[in-house]
Amino acid sequence: MAIITISRGCFSHGKEVAEKTAEILGYKILSRETLIEEANQRYNVPEKELIQSIHDAPSVLERFTRGKEKYLSYIQAVLLEHAKDDNIVYHGHGSHILLPDISHVLNIRIIADLADRIDFMREKHNISEKEAISYINEEDNTRARWAHYLYKVDLTNPHSYAMTIRIKRMKVTDAAETICHAARRKTFVATPDSRKAIGDLALSSRVKAAIENYCKPDLKVSVNATSGIVYIKAETQNVRKSGYTSFKTEEYLREKTKKEITDEIGTAINGIPGIENVLYDIEPPSYT
Template sequence: MAVITLSRDICSKGALIAEEVARELNYECISRKILMEASDQFNIPEVQFAKAIHDGPSVFEKIFHGKEKYIAFFQAALLNHVKKNNVVYHGLGGQFFLKGIPHVLKTRVIMGMDARAEEKAREENISKTSARRLLAKDDKERYNWGMHVYGVNTGSNDLYDLVLHLDHLTVSDCVSLICKTAQSNTFCPTPESQAHMADLALAARIKATLIANYANIGITSSNGRVSIHVNELVDNPAGTKQKIQDCMAHISGIESLSIHVKSNLIRSPFHNSSPSMRHSA
């Protein structure tokens, strides 16, 4: 009953492996479906959503947090979908979005550039040189995405429990190894790991609800005890807290709520002084 994430580069047979693993384990296999669900839920055109999620950030977006809201929407949709378990996800960012959950098996499939270029050239009926150029561009965008969102190269082996190299293994080998590992006790869900998944899903949903109005916001949840930190100065802290409380009213799973807001008001030297001292010469 594990969740499996499979990271792969374009034309590395990763999608095929994910589908075969899901078939072998009788799991649901998802990728683009999460993008469609997030697009529907947050009323954003799928093409626009896909570009925002996939492409590396522009200078403008780095300054004004243009991508963060799309990433928050996507993470909320992904966590909501996979919290039921028995899922193979082979889309973007699974190793990041589901990080720290014990029953999530994070795998990566890699293949040499020459083999990938041959696959790409055959798929699109283009030269191997053109295929290599397109793949290099896509790899760079994925690298930029990972560095911008998490400050980590998506190709780093440290992010994964299992890394499989298709220059040395067959597709069948990879499927067998992933299935065997996923069925081990190490990746069996426990009440604690399920609770952790639920907390991450709740925090992601809250962030997706608030991020349009508060770009710099942090949310944590522990067994439904939610803490929200607005990490930007606001003119009306009390009003901001009330607005956030109102937004939380329709979100289920919150057992308790604490909200922390920074005031933008400049306190005078006499703010905490007694009335008589304020009026003294």
């Protein structure tokens, strides 16, 4: 069966559409809050940091330390573990980014007119029109900055979705039934190849999250997995010389660092199910 992602702006009824879709299909419903709670438990990271990673654009400092990327790797690892089982509906802004472009993933965007979003927010929270407008505008801008800085994408780009549905004349139930009809089409039925692709990505994501959680923050890592074989590329920041260092000494230090990084990564990923073999490409620091 399909995996459905529902991207939405705040107070656009995307949550309600996702819940109704999951109810009709009998799918598991996942939200941003669900993933944050599970990532908090698995990686022992404060919920506040996880919430900010999936909501706020990174600060200048975070762009250097890659703090948000680390926390997002935890959330994505949790999501992909669920995705291996198919039959899920995940809703949240940027949901199509966290799940890969797999053939049985159906990406949906839910939109609503600003006036309707304002009325919906006022009804839910009993606030003034001015307060609602201010909140919605700020939230939209924050989400746009988050997607741009981290993924270089525009959340409103219709080319990112199979369908964009406007909640107006088409109500929540109408939208959900339309999505269900698409999800049942042969186009979005899981195949052995697409299931394998999800499994490989889930393993890659879990390995990367484990490394991010355990290893030194200056270690930049990329991970790819296929059929249980995990390819890990890691590099560290260059080191400034404190004085004269011979070429022989530099080579010794580079090889020593390379082994230390390999051992550290090995400890981090030890015990992760599904790993058959690990191939390393370690780029130790250069001395400048």
